[in-house]
Amino acid sequence: MSTVISIAALLIGSALLLLAGGLHGLLLPVRGLAEGFSDTSLGLLGAGWAMGYMAGCLLVPVIVKRVGHVRTFGALCSLAGITLLLNLLLMNPLAWVILRSLSGFCFAGAAMIVESWLNERATNETRGRIFGIYTMINLGATTAGQMLLTLGDPNGFTFFVIGSIIYSLALLPTALSTATSPTPLTQARLDPKKLWRNSPIAVVAVFLVGISNGAFGTLGAVYGRRIGLEVSDIAIMMSLALLAGALIQIPVGFISDRTDRRLVLVGLALTAMALGTSISIFGGTNPVLTIAMIGGFGGTIYSMYPVIVAHASDHADPGDFLKTSGGLLLIFGTGTMIGPLAAAGLMTATSPSALFQVTAAAHLTMMLFAIWRITQRAALTKEEKTDFVPVVSTTRINTLEAAVLDPRTDQEEAIEMQEAS
Template identity: 85%
Template sequence: MSTVFSIAALLTGSALLLLAGGLHGLLLPVRGLAEGFSDSSLGLLGAGWALGYMAGCLCVPLIVQRVGHIRTFGVLASLAGITLLLNLLLLHPFTWVLLRSLSGFCFAGAAMIVESWLNERATNETRGKIFGIYTMINLGATTIGQMLLTLGDPNGYLFFVLGSIIYSLALLPTALSTAMTPAPLTQARLDLKLLWKNSPIAVVAIFLVGISNGAFGTLGAVYGRRIGLEVSDIAIMMSLALLIGAIIQIPIGYVSDRLDRRIVLVSVALMAMGIGTSLSLFGDYDTGLTIALVAAFGGTIYSMYPVIVAHASDHADPGDFLKTSGGLLLIFGTGTMIGPLAAAGLMTATYPGALFQVTAAAHLSMILFAIWRMTQRATLDTDEKTDFVPVVSTGRLSTPETSLLDPRTDQDELEDRADEEDLETKPSN
């Protein structure tokens, strides 16, 4: 409890940020459909978000070096609230794509700063506890944010104003915090050669999971609206998909620690492909069954990311977890840009269920590549594996700072990072 109390203000700021983000992310496709936006333009919202988010992970550390953590966080949280209000004032698809990119940039930077403070307060003994608490709070906040849409009409101005207020409230805990300014932020670095050498299946699978998760996360609400679901049903459907995806990671992680993770990944992908194909070909279910199937689908696709990261970590050299997770983050983000565009184009040309044809194609490709890789490399013994750590791969993407909180991060890596920061900040003679 002393650990929780010491970081309560930071966790509150993060919860408010994710609460507004959950509402923001689900509100836009629902309102966009009401305004007559095409599926293709709504798919661009997802691509714009991913592009802005990746840019934030790369660029915000440089901004923080110039003006500091608190000022940067204040600017980013304020801009996120402003972009949400501008979505209400500027009801045009092209404008919304630009604004969504800006909100992705702001969200990535603000999340990195909160996580940087948490990293500063964490010790090697408490990092795992803080990581678990942080993950649970963010999951709950994102779910509540999505469920807020059940309380009113998204066609008015209420939820846009409410979301902007919550973004502003997220400023207060950080602005009033008496914690020392944390170390400089970590930048994501992509070493594709190293990642491919360690685990080709991780590189391919994380990209394909990005396509699948990006398509569903952006256009799941569009699919629900196109088949006649009410807004409240869509909010419940998308929230259940997120919750089940988080819960099911526990048994999947337990099994993957004891079996070949590639077999576990193939099994989960087969389930996702089966459920998605069912939704694509036989989409005339009643509301309750549709929600149940989509929730089960979310449970499968949102549990793949941590299995892939764990598999890559199994084959990485000791002390390379930060490089591995940071590189996979950027590859995952690239997939989340492509998925919404491909799915939106196919949905526009055919029918709403085509969303799940795109996800099924991604999962089938993953299955075939994983099966081939199993013939090329033997599985590791159980005692050679790293521990599985649940990670929520939706609501927002992880940031490079998230990896520092991960209990799999080696103490030597943290010390090497600190040495690098000292060299970067030391004035030249």
């Protein structure tokens, strides 16, 4: 508890940031539809977010080294609030895509700062509990942000202003805190070729998960509106998918630590494909049934990423954990750029159900490739595996940012992993 109290300002700032982010991410597609934006334009919002997020992963460390963690975090929160207000002033699809990329940049940088800060404050004995608390706080904040949309009319200016105010509030706890700033961030040296040699299934699967999660996260609200759901139902639907993804990781992690993770991934992909196909056929016939099916769908797709990270880490060298997670994050981001565009194009050309046809195709490909890889390499024993680490991945790219930028070097993390085991 003393450790948690010492980082309370950081946790509060992160919660406020995710509260505004949950509102921001759901408000844009709902308001965009009301303004007559095309599905393709709304799909580009997801691609813009992904590009900005990856740019933030690469550029924010440079800013932190120049001005420090607290100033950078404050600047990013402020910029996120400005972009939301500009979304209100510039009701134009192209402007929104550019602004969405700025939002992605801000969230990448802010998340890296917070999680690397937490990593430095934590010890081997407390790291799991601290990140568990951090994850649950962010999950609750994101869900609350989405549910805020049920309290009023998204067609006015109110929610844009509220979101911007919350972004501004997010910078205050760390700005006023007397806690010591952490050491400068260390950027991992990525090696995609080595990542492929160590775990081809991780590379292919994380790319396909990026396509699926990016498409659903960006266009799930659009699908709900197209089939006639009310804004309040859409908020419940997207929040339920996120909550299910967090809860299902508990049994998924337990099983994957005790069996071949590739079999777990096959099972998740098969379930997601079946649910996606069912939604594409029966979605819209009954609101309760649709929301329930999408909740189960979210539970499966949002629990895939940590299984992939754990499998890749199983086959990584002890000093390559940062490189592995960082490489997976960038591949995931690439898929997240492609998924919304492909789904939006098909939704425009055919019907809203095309969203889940795209996700089903991605999951079918993942399942077949995983089955083939199972025939090519024997499974590891339980003793050879790394620990499963739950990750709450929201409808945008929120994964293991701390694994890309960490105050420790690869060698220091390897020593910590060996001591912990």
